[in-house]
Each structure stands twice: as structure tokens, then as C-alpha cells.
Amino acid sequence: MKMSDEELEMDLEGDLDADMDDDLDADLDDDSDSQKRGGILQSTSKRVRMIFSVMASPNRIDILRILNSKGPLTYSELKSLAGFKSKKESGKFAYHLRKLLRQSLVALNKSERRYTITNLGKLVLSLARQIEERSIIESGKMYVRTSHESIEEFNSHKIIQSLVREGSLPLELAQKITEEVENRIYKYQTTYLTGSLIREMVNSVLLEHGHEEYRNKLARLGLPVFDVQEMITNLDNVDNGAEGLLFKTGQRVFAEHLLTNILPKDVADSHLSGDLHIANPGIWSMIPDTIFVNVKELIEDGIDLGGKYLDVSRIPASKQLDEITSALSVVISLLSKEASQEIVLDGLVSLFSKHSKSLPELEQKLTAAFATASTTSKYNKSSTNVSIRLQLGSDTKIINSIINAYKNYTKLTPIPKIGLIIDNEKGKITDVSATASEIISLGGKVMFAKGQTSSHGVTNGSTKNSGPLSIMLESVSINLPRLAFESNKDETYFRARLALLMKPALSSMALRKKDISDLTRRGLNPILAKNTQYMQKSNVSLVVNLVGLKEAVFNILGFQDNKEGREILHKVIETAVDVGAKKGKELGDTVAICMTETESATRFATLDGEKYGKNSSLNSMEGDSYSEGITIDASEISDYTAKSEPISECNKLAKLLNGGLFVTLKIGKDAKPAEIKKAIEKTSELTTSFKPVQEIAICGECGFKDEPFEDKCPKCKSPYVV
Structure with missing residues (x-):
């Protein structure tokens, strides 16, 4: 008759008590016999023999190992971990455990009903390991x-x-x-x-x-054990579940490879020391940062994926509305894998121009397409990965339908991955400002610009007459306060140092362009390679970002924030533009200088604070990072004219910077859509491009953002507010 696990365990405990009495009697008998045989303790050798017989079984050694690493354990836990999972093996497991208990290698805590390894058991386990290791060595x-x-x-x-x-x-x-x-x-x-x-x-x-x-x-190349464990422990820093964890690990490996084996030593050292910053070093040599692409051509011609992405459904040339919106979500998902910062999609209005009779259906299907496209993985946590560029002055009905679909998508998505870029060069901003204001109050991402611009303000003016694709490599930022600290308040020497740092950085970016082109040709970026004539028609710009210009000129070099001081600031930009143009001519590349938002500003400020002391120049900073671009307060915009100092300075910088200036229109968190609308319309009259930004509270636990809140989520009561 078979016994249950509970019966076997009770039987084992009963046997254990009886066995301990028997062993004690046997030991006493052995002691008296040994004394009769001249005091030689035979019982000791018998106990050793018994212990060695216990060690002869791999199953029993496994039980000791499990208890050593996982214990104390219940009977059923130990049985399962030791691999005795079927009912047929219950008796076998009980037999092995009984042997270990009898020789005091394992002990049972009767009050907790848990088994633990004894000190003698640990000694036996250590001995088994040593014997195994020594046998390998002795065998040669x-x-x-x-x-x-x-x-x-x-x-x-x-x-x-x-x-x-x-x-x-x-x-x-x-x-x-x-x-x-x-x-x-x-x-x-x-x-x-x-x-x-x-x-x-x-x-x-x-x-x-x-x-x-x-x-x-x-x-x-790889990670220390401690770092891997930390990544698994701190999952708050990981997006996209296991995929995000694996991606982050891979990035660390390729970043180390870039800094130790690919970049020239002086450029790698400049990045590590904080003179300059390379964004996304893990994918630096693999994919470009920003791509401007005409999605109409891609979808109407059909996408050729060749032998790549064999598990993705092939997309034929699309004509019907269903086909187009379905193809759009797939195109966005696939293109997102081929740029580290942003994909700017042109041609969406003309793509849907034949479907103006079914606008409600278009809005519904486009909302679903945006939602589906948002599920793809991200290279960069902070940027808008995809932007839909809408040129006002064309098909107003289609434009409004796309904007309405985007508004619906924004309602559904706590932090939208997709954004809008509204180009008002040929149209009236008043046609869309009301809906755009609602989108901003919902946490949507909207950029207003004249001409081809990314959502982070980097312009692409050189592409107006080029092919269907434009690429920007814009991952290098220069720490101007660091150069100013090391220039002894000598403005000429400061600009000379800037020129010296830019030259090797641009040479490295030219090498990066070559590496990306080579890997694309070999199939790493199949859409760029096969569908956009990337190798023949693309226009590639090398863009350098200047960080902390105000701090460098006004705080460290010691100039006043007046007309003379601003002239020095302009001279710094002119120097960078001139050096870029000369180096670009030498390399055969287009080089542009910009001032935009990146994660480098906080890193530079932290490193400089550690190196020069927190009170060096950091005391005059707003927040914990250096200045990037220009910030205009929406509450003051109604008082400004084109000649007002903040506006005139903003437009002067935008004119000097051939790569663009990121202008933030800071909107108060309590501002209503009607107030946002007024601020947008007034700002568009004064500047060429700007991005309205309003802080929206989002629950980090459930994603709620339907109404404003401060400390606790109204829906789930969580205090975790993003």
C-alpha cells in the first residue's frame, strides 16, 4: 500500500526518534567493546564509514546542496527542489532523507516542521567538493x-x-x-x-x-555580476519589460566597444571626462539619430523587406483606407527601429487626400494605427520617437481629421510616443490652434515650425530640393562651461579651445556616417537600404549641439548680460558655425550647429559641479542642468513684441544657428486650452519655431491623467505621480 507524503514524513519522524535511541545504544555498546579491546574507538571509524556511505549517493549530496543554499525547507519544498516530483518517487526521497537524518547531516526543527543542514552536513558537503576538485587535478x-x-x-x-x-x-x-x-x-x-x-x-x-x-x-566586453543584479533589482528604470532589460544590457556592451575600440582615444576621453557628450553610444555606429521620410511614397509603392523581418507580414502597394492605415502602423513600427531619436513622417495629408468623403472612418482607423504603432520598443526614453509633419495651407479637412485622430490617441495614451509637427509656413495657425491647445492640455506633443524641423528644434533647411529622405547625425554635444572654466576668462582662448574640440568630434561623426552606411548596405536597416534609395539620394547632416552657452559667457567668462555680452555670445556661435563649415568642406559633409534639448545638460552640470565645486557657476543655474535653447514664459508673451529683448535675442540666435534653436513655450500647469490657444497664436507671430510644454500629472501606477491632480491619483489613490 502506497503512503502519502504526509504519512511518509510522520513515519520518518517516528523512525528518527527510534533510530537516535538505537544509535546511542549502539555507540555505548561499541564504547564498552572498544575498552575491552585496548581502548581503540571502533565506533568512530564506523561513524565515518556510515557518513562515506551516505556521500556515495548523488541524490543525497544534492539534498545537502539544496539545504545549504535554500534552507530551511519543508518536506514538500525539499522534495520538489530535489527533483522527486512524481508520487512514485516519494518513497525513494523519504529513504534518502532518512539516511541523512540518521547520520545527523540534516536536522528537523519539529516546531516549524522544516529541515536544515547541520554543521556536520556542511563539512561533508565541503569535503565532497574538495574530493571532486582534487580528483580532477590528480587525473591531470x-x-x-x-x-x-x-x-x-x-x-x-x-x-x-x-x-x-x-x-x-x-x-x-x-x-x-x-x-x-x-x-x-x-x-x-x-x-x-x-x-x-x-x-x-x-x-x-x-x-x-x-x-x-x-x-x-x-x-x-560585458557587465560585472553586481551590475547585472542591480539591473534586475531596479526594474523602475527599465521600459518594455524583458525586451527593455535585454536591450539596455546590449547597449552597455556596444557602448563599451565604441569607447574602447572604435572612437579615437582623444574623443573617447573627451566624452568620459565631460568635455563633450555622445548620446546613445550603444547604437552610435549602427543607426542614425533622426530621419525625415516621405511616408506616402513608401506606402503607395509597397515596402520591400527582402530577407529581413521574415516574421512580419509583407506590405503590398496600398490603395484602400483599411490597407493604408494598417500599413501606416507597420511602417511606423519598422522605421522606429532604424533611428535612435526620431522619425519625422511627411506626406500623410496627400496620402489620405482621396479619402476625404469618409472622414469619421479615417479618424477612427488613424487613431487605431497610432495606438498600434506606439507599442514598438524605444531607444531613447525622453524623445518623441515619431512625429507626423502637417503642412498647413493644403487639404484642411484631412489635416483636421489627422489632428482629431491624434487628439483621440493622446487621450488613450498616458505618455504619447507619437507627436505632431505643424508647419505654418504657408497656412494660418488659427485653423488648428484650438484643437492643438486641447491636445497640449492632455499631455500631447505638438511642435510649431516653419519649414522642415524635428520635434526638438533641429532644422533641416538643406533638404528642400533633395531626395525623398534626409538623415541627421546629431548625437554630439559640447560642454561650453567646461571650456570656459579652462580658459582663464580669456574669450579668444575659449573660442580657440572650442574650435580644437570640434575638429576631432566632427571627424568621428564622419566615421560614424561611414559605419552606418556600411551596416545599412549590409542589411542592418532594411527599410533605409531597400525602400528609400538611401545610398544614392539621401542627404546626411552632421549636427553639433552647444550646451550651456549662457553660463559660459555670462557666469564664467564674466561678461554682463547686456549688448556687449550678447555680442560675445553671438561670436561664439559664429566661431562654431565657421569651424563646422570648414571641417565639413574638408570631410565632404554638411555640418550644422544647433542648440537643442538633450540629456547632456544635466550630465555636464553634475560633472562640473564635482570638478569645480557646486558654487562655481552652478549657483546661477535654473534647476540642476545647464541652459539649452531658449525658454519663453507663456504668461508674459502677451506683453512682447518682435523688438522685445527675449524675442529679438531668440530670433537672432535662430538666424545664427544653421542647425536650429529649440524654443520652449512654458505654459503654466493650471492654464486652460483657451489661454494656451492665445499664447500659441501670439508666439507664432513672433518666432519661427517653438514647442509648447505644459506639466501634466500622470499616475505612475495606473496611468490616469483625465483630470488635474497634485499628490494622489484620484482613481487608484497612489502617491506615485509622474
Whole structure:
């Protein structure tokens, strides 16, 4: 008759009490016999023999290992972890556990009904491990756990092969290094050999012999165990679930590769020290930052994915409304993988121009297309990944339908991934300002501009007469306060340092352009390669961002914020533009200088605060970052004219910067749509481009944002407010 787990456990406890009495009697008998045989304690050798018999079973060693790492455990927990999951194996498990209990290698806490490993059990486990390791050494064989998920016998010839193939070492030197590494392995009696451990030893020997360059080629790229554990622990910093975790890990590896093996040392050091900042270094050499593309051509011609994305449905040339909106969401999703900051989509109005008779259906299907496209992964947490560019003055009905669809999408999405860029160069902003104001109050992203501009204010003026695609590489920012700190209040020397820093940075960006073109040609970015004639027709601009210009000129170089001081500020921009133009001519590339928003401003301010002290120039900063672009307060805009100082200075900077100026229209958090509408219309009369920004409270727990709130979410009562 089979017994249940509970019955077996009760039987085990009863046996244990009886066995302990029997063992005690047997020990006493053995003691008296031993005294009769001249005092030699035979009981000790018997106990050792019994313990060795317990160690003879892999199952029992496994139970000890589990209790050592996971215990204390209940009977059922231990049984499950030890792999005895079927009812047929219950008796077998009870037999093994009884053996361990009888020899006091495992103990039972009767009040908690949990099993623990004893000190004797730990000693036995340690001994088993030592015997296993020693047997490997004595056999003369060592086994390597490779990074290819296999165990292979140690072979020193493989080290020589790696040194020659990966590090380009001369054969004689490779043999010498390998011999020293092999001696160390045997000397340390290392039993658990891994590929990474051997590589560490090789690199250590190379450094000791002064071969740092070879060591850098052979270094393993990756994360320390602690960092991996931290990433798993702090999941608040990870978007997109497991995909985001894996992506973040991969980015760290490729960023390290960029800084140690691809960039020139002076540029890498400038980034690491904080003289300049490279955004998204993990994908720097793989994909561009911003792409302007005509989506009408893509969808009407059909998309050729070739042999890539074989699990994605192929998109034929689309004509019907259903087909077009479905294709649009797929195109947005796929294009989002081929740029690190933003995709700006042109041609949406003309794409839907034949469907003006079914506007309600268009709005509904377009809302769904935006929602579907928003589910794709993101490279950059802070930027608008996709922007729909609408040129006013064309088909007003279609434009309003697209804006209404975007408004519906904004209501559904706590933090929208998609944004609007409204180009009012040929149309009236009053046609859309009411709806745009509602969108802004809902937390939507709207940019107003004249001409081709990204949502972060970088202009693309050179593309008006070019092909269907334009690309911007804009991931380098320069820390102007740092240059000012190191210029001893000498404005001429400051500008000379700026010129010196820009030249190698631009050379690196030219190399980046070449790398991206090469990888695109080889299929890494299939839509760019196959559908946009990227290699033949695209226009690529290298854009450099200036950070902290105001702090550098007014706080550190010591100029007053007056006409003379602003002239110096303008001279700095002119110097950067001139250096960019000369270097661009030398490289055969278009170079533009901009002032836009990036994560570099906070990083620069933090590094400079650590280096020069918090009271150096940081005391006059707003917040904890350097200035980027220009901020205009919406509450004051009604008092301004084109000649007002903030507006005239803003327009002067926009004219000097050939890459664009990011202008933020800061709207009070309590402002209503009607007030936002007035501020937008007035600002559009005074400046060429601007982005209205209003703080909206969003619940970080449930995503609620339907009404304004301060400390607690009205829906779920969570205090976690984004």
C-alpha cells in the first residue's frame, strides 16, 4: 500500500526518534567493546564509514546542496527542489532523507516542521567538493566552461590560436604568453576553469609584459555580476519589460566597444571626462539619430523587406483606407527601429487626400494605427520617437481629421510616443490652434515650425530640393562651461579651445556616417537600404549641439548680460558655425550647429559641479542642468513684441544657428486650452519655431491623467505621480 507524503514524513519522524535511541545504544555498546579491546574507538571509524556511505549517493549530496543554499525547507519544498516530483518517487526521497537524518547531516526543527543542514552536513558537503576538485587535478585533466555553452578539456593551443586570431600577436609572443598562463593555471590549482577566467589571466600577463594594446583587443566586453543584479533589482528604470532589460544590457556592451575600440582615444576621453557628450553610444555606429521620410511614397509603392523581418507580414502597394492605415502602423513600427531619436513622417495629408468623403472612418482607423504603432520598443526614453509633419495651407479637412485622430490617441495614451509637427509656413495657425491647445492640455506633443524641423528644434533647411529622405547625425554635444572654466576668462582662448574640440568630434561623426552606411548596405536597416534609395539620394547632416552657452559667457567668462555680452555670445556661435563649415568642406559633409534639448545638460552640470565645486557657476543655474535653447514664459508673451529683448535675442540666435534653436513655450500647469490657444497664436507671430510644454500629472501606477491632480491619483489613490 502506497503512503502519502504526509504519512511518509510522520513515519520518518517516528523512525528518527527510534533510530537516535538505537544509535546511542549502539555507540555505548561499541564504547564498552572498544575498552575491552585496548581502548581503540571502533565506533568512530564506523561513524565515518556510515557518513562515506551516505556521500556515495548523488541524490543525497544534492539534498545537502539544496539545504545549504535554500534552507530551511519543508518536506514538500525539499522534495520538489530535489527533483522527486512524481508520487512514485516519494518513497525513494523519504529513504534518502532518512539516511541523512540518521547520520545527523540534516536536522528537523519539529516546531516549524522544516529541515536544515547541520554543521556536520556542511563539512561533508565541503569535503565532497574538495574530493571532486582534487580528483580532477590528480587525473591531470582540467575542463573549461566555454562561453559557447559547452565543457571542453583544457587545451593550451586554443589560447595561442585566440591570441594570434583576435589580438594579432606574433606567434612566438603568443606561445610565450600562453606558457606563462598555463603555468599559473596549474600553480593556482584552479578547478572551475571558465573561458572568461582564462581571458582574465591572459590579459593580466599581457599587461605585466607591457602589451596594453594587445590586451585592449582581447578584453571581454560585458557587465560585472553586481551590475547585472542591480539591473534586475531596479526594474523602475527599465521600459518594455524583458525586451527593455535585454536591450539596455546590449547597449552597455556596444557602448563599451565604441569607447574602447572604435572612437579615437582623444574623443573617447573627451566624452568620459565631460568635455563633450555622445548620446546613445550603444547604437552610435549602427543607426542614425533622426530621419525625415516621405511616408506616402513608401506606402503607395509597397515596402520591400527582402530577407529581413521574415516574421512580419509583407506590405503590398496600398490603395484602400483599411490597407493604408494598417500599413501606416507597420511602417511606423519598422522605421522606429532604424533611428535612435526620431522619425519625422511627411506626406500623410496627400496620402489620405482621396479619402476625404469618409472622414469619421479615417479618424477612427488613424487613431487605431497610432495606438498600434506606439507599442514598438524605444531607444531613447525622453524623445518623441515619431512625429507626423502637417503642412498647413493644403487639404484642411484631412489635416483636421489627422489632428482629431491624434487628439483621440493622446487621450488613450498616458505618455504619447507619437507627436505632431505643424508647419505654418504657408497656412494660418488659427485653423488648428484650438484643437492643438486641447491636445497640449492632455499631455500631447505638438511642435510649431516653419519649414522642415524635428520635434526638438533641429532644422533641416538643406533638404528642400533633395531626395525623398534626409538623415541627421546629431548625437554630439559640447560642454561650453567646461571650456570656459579652462580658459582663464580669456574669450579668444575659449573660442580657440572650442574650435580644437570640434575638429576631432566632427571627424568621428564622419566615421560614424561611414559605419552606418556600411551596416545599412549590409542589411542592418532594411527599410533605409531597400525602400528609400538611401545610398544614392539621401542627404546626411552632421549636427553639433552647444550646451550651456549662457553660463559660459555670462557666469564664467564674466561678461554682463547686456549688448556687449550678447555680442560675445553671438561670436561664439559664429566661431562654431565657421569651424563646422570648414571641417565639413574638408570631410565632404554638411555640418550644422544647433542648440537643442538633450540629456547632456544635466550630465555636464553634475560633472562640473564635482570638478569645480557646486558654487562655481552652478549657483546661477535654473534647476540642476545647464541652459539649452531658449525658454519663453507663456504668461508674459502677451506683453512682447518682435523688438522685445527675449524675442529679438531668440530670433537672432535662430538666424545664427544653421542647425536650429529649440524654443520652449512654458505654459503654466493650471492654464486652460483657451489661454494656451492665445499664447500659441501670439508666439507664432513672433518666432519661427517653438514647442509648447505644459506639466501634466500622470499616475505612475495606473496611468490616469483625465483630470488635474497634485499628490494622489484620484482613481487608484497612489502617491506615485509622474
